Amino acid sequence: MSPTLRKTLIALGIVLLLLAAFVGYVWYGKPSDRPIAATMGTDVTLVEADSETIPSVSLADPVGWAVDRMPTPAKGLAISRFAGGLDHPRTMLTLPNGDVLVALTNSPPRKSGGGITEWVMGLLLGKVGAGGPSPDKIVLLRDADGDGKAEQRFVFRTADMASPSGMAFGRDKAGRNTLYIANHNAVLAFAFTPGATRLESKPVKLMDLPAGGNHWMRNLLLSADGTRLLVAVGSASNIAENGLAVETGRAAIWEISLETGRRRQYAAGMRNPNGMAWNPSTGELWATVQERDMLGPDLVPDYLTNVPVGAQYGWPWMYWKDQYDERVEHNMPMYMGEYVRKPEYALGAHTGVLGLAFSGGGNRMGPAFANGAFIARHGSWNRKPAVGYDVIFVPFDARGNPENISKPVLTGFLVPGKHETHGRPTWLAWDKAGALLVSDDTAGIIWRVIAPDAGPSSAPAAVVSNGLPPKKALTGDPTGQWKGTITNDYITDPSEQ
Numbered sequence: 001m002s003p004t005l006r007k008t009l010i011a012l013g014i015v016l017l018l019l020a021a022f023v024g025y026v027w028y029g030k031p032s033d034r035p036i037a038a039t040m041g042t043d044v045t046l047v048e049a050d051s052e053t054i055p056s057v058s059l060a061d062p063v064g065w066a067v068d069r070m071p072t073p074a075k076g077l078a079i080s081r082f083a084g085g086l087d088h089p090r091t092m093l094t095l096p097n098g099d100v101l102v103a104l105t106n107s108p109p110r111k112s113g114g115g116i117t118e119w120v121m122g123l124l125l126g127k128v129g130a131g132g133p134s135p136d137k138i139v140l141l142r143d144a145d146g147d148g149k150a151e152q153r154f155v156f157r158t159a160d161m162a163s164p165s166g167m168a169f170g171r172d173k174a175g176r177n178t179l180y181i182a183n184h185n186a187v188l189a190f191a192f193t194p195g196a197t198r199l200e201s202k203p204v205k206l207m208d209l210p211a212g213g214n215h216w217m218r219n220l221l222l223s224a225d226g227t228r229l230l231v232a233v234g235s236a237s238n239i240a241e242n243g244l245a246v247e248t249g250r251a252a253i254w255e256i257s258l259e260t261g262r263r264r265q266y267a268a269g270m271r272n273p274n275g276m277a278w279n280p281s282t283g284e285l286w287a288t289v290q291e292r293d294m295l296g297p298d299l300v301p302d303y304l305t306n307v308p309v310g311a312q313y314g315w316p317w318m319y320w321k322d323q324y325d326e327r328v329e330h331n332m333p334m335y336m337g338e339y340v341r342k343p344e345y346a347l348g349a350h351t352g353v354l355g356l357a358f359s360g361g362g363n364r365m366g367p368a369f370a371n372g373a374f375i376a377r378h379g380s381w382n383r384k385p386a387v388g389y390d391v392i393f394v395p396f397d398a399r400g401n402p403e404n405i406s407k408p409v410l411t412g413f414l415v416p417g418k419h420e421t422h423g424r425p426t427w428l429a430w431d432k433a434g435a436l437l438v439s440d441d442t443a444g445i446i447w448r449v450i451a452p453d454a455g456p457s458s459a460p461a462a463v464v465s466n467g468l469p470p471k472k473a474l475t476g477d478p479t480g481q482w483k484g485t486i487t488n489d490y491i492t493d494p495s496e497q
Helices: 003-028 116-127
Strands: 078-083 089-094 100-104 137-142 152-157 167-171 177-182 186-191 204-208 218-222 228-233 252-257 263-268 272-278 285-290 301-306 345-349 353-358 372-377 390-395 407-411 425-430 436-440 445-450
Touching (some): 089 167, 089 425, 089 445, 167 218, 177 218, 218 272, 228 272, 272 372, 301 353, 301 372, 353 436, 372 425, 372 436, 390 425
Antiparallel strands (some): 078 445, 089 100, 100 137, 167 177, 177 186, 186 204, 218 228, 252 263, 285 301, 301 345, 390 407, 425 436
């Protein structure tokens, strides 16, 4: 063997060893020795940040469900297939007549910035079947005979659909039935009357949205009186690593006045807000939010929180109210640390929280799930061991606040002893009989969960607070608690005499 060939082979061997080490690090990363429950609840202790240059990967391979296999429901609940054979079903909306709209959707074409994180993300999307083109379709499922299975399926809308996700139904300012659909780049309004199986009307654009990005879903929620439409818009990146300009209008919840057309930013600093719902006992807006990555396997917990108007949750500079992300290179707004809010409930680091549905009146999930929030956790892509891949329930107390516990609702998605998953729970909705519908995007299934022996639930009692009466006039002596003397020329303080 010639010296030149020997050197070439040695160099090639070193390159292969380095490549193997790199791949091993990426795929096995930094495993956690803490249970996921340690990053859940109303009062969690955050670990020290452990910044990663290269994201570790721990995404379970989707293997689907055999015909005779299903997720495992909690005690007292039963599960069945509401619909199957769907192409990447994500969000759902139940119409007043009981028809269920399902968005078959995926990310719009991604523009890679060329970084390691985005390269790894591209590999992962293909791994779970999310790297292909978006179906860009909404289908209508109908359970006409009320047996808990959608025996009818219709293509509801394909025109004008571009990675659709958010859907809401109500009446516009003229009293007309209106269906609202959020594409990744705009919010559209359509005239529509439930009962029809196709959406034929022309859309009216209500608002342009920042397009695409790493977090492309744009979810919708109508106010109780139907006059305001909320729009959740996720960030384009992990921590604004591509600059703040591309994050304009993102990591926020927007509000559209359906009476005037005016828009305002309702809340900000939320890296990837997803599910939104009104707390039935307080009327507050609540949302699920996916937090930042690459600070180690136990940071930062995804969360569930109430969202007062004007709220700021810190992204990208801060998290969990008072924790600073030292990786962010952009200047933080002045005094921001004084008003960042702490989330109400930690849902586990890297669990991938998505769908949210409150337990309100009329559902049939039984007394154990009478007051609280159901949450779909889509599953981690960068934590070992894998977490999420389930539906949980967070009980609320009589004051409308989450308690420091959670209950499993659907488990069994992960294959025991293997790095595989049958599916990934994504979105939640109530069907006309009060059963909980759960979309499983990688398996193409809508699951139906119900307590067979339970009657329709009562709505949680409303929380009524009597505030202090407004003070309409100042009364009393302004100098009554001060012993000094006020004259026209100066103030005399007895302590100085």
